[in-house]
Amino acid sequence: MTTQLPTEKQIIEQAQNTVKRLRVKLKYYQILSAVSNITRIVLSASIPLLVSMSSHNIKLLAIVSLTGVAMSIIQGIDSFFNLSGKVSDLKQSILSTNKEILLLTSHNDPYSADDDEKNVQRFMGNLADALDGMMDDIEN
Secondary structure (H helix, E strand, C coil), X not given: CCCCCCCHHHHHHHHHHHHHHHHHHHHHHHHHHHHHHHHHHHHHXXXXXXXXXXXXXXXXXXXXXXXXXXXXXXXXXXXXXXXXXXXXXXXHHHHHHHHHHHHHHHCCCCCCCCCHHHHHHHHHHHHHHHHHHHHHHHHC
C-alpha cells in the first residue's frame, strides 16, 4: 500500500500555513529581542547616573551592582537561547519557503507544468534541503 502524495494545491496550502506559523514565531522572537535590547540600553544608561549619585548615597552602589548583574543575566539569556540566530534562521526559512512556493506555482525551473507528482516530490525535497539545518536551531 503506497501513500498518496498531496496534490500541488495541497502542498502549496500546507507550505503557506507553515510560513504563517513561522511568521508568528518570528514576531515572538523579534519582540523578545527588542525588549531585551531596550532593557540593556536602559540599564547601561542608568549606571553612570547612579554612580555619580552614589557619592551622596552609599546605598546607590548596591543598585549599581544589581543593575550590572541584571545586564549580565539578560545578556546570558540572549546568548543561551541565541535569539538573534533564531530571528535570522526564521527569516531565511520564510524566504526559502516563499521562493519555492513561487517557483512551484509559476512552474518555473525546477518545476515543470507537465507532472504534478514529480513537482510535489521535487518541492518537498528542495524545501527539506533548504530548511534542514535551520529548523533544528529554531526548535531548540
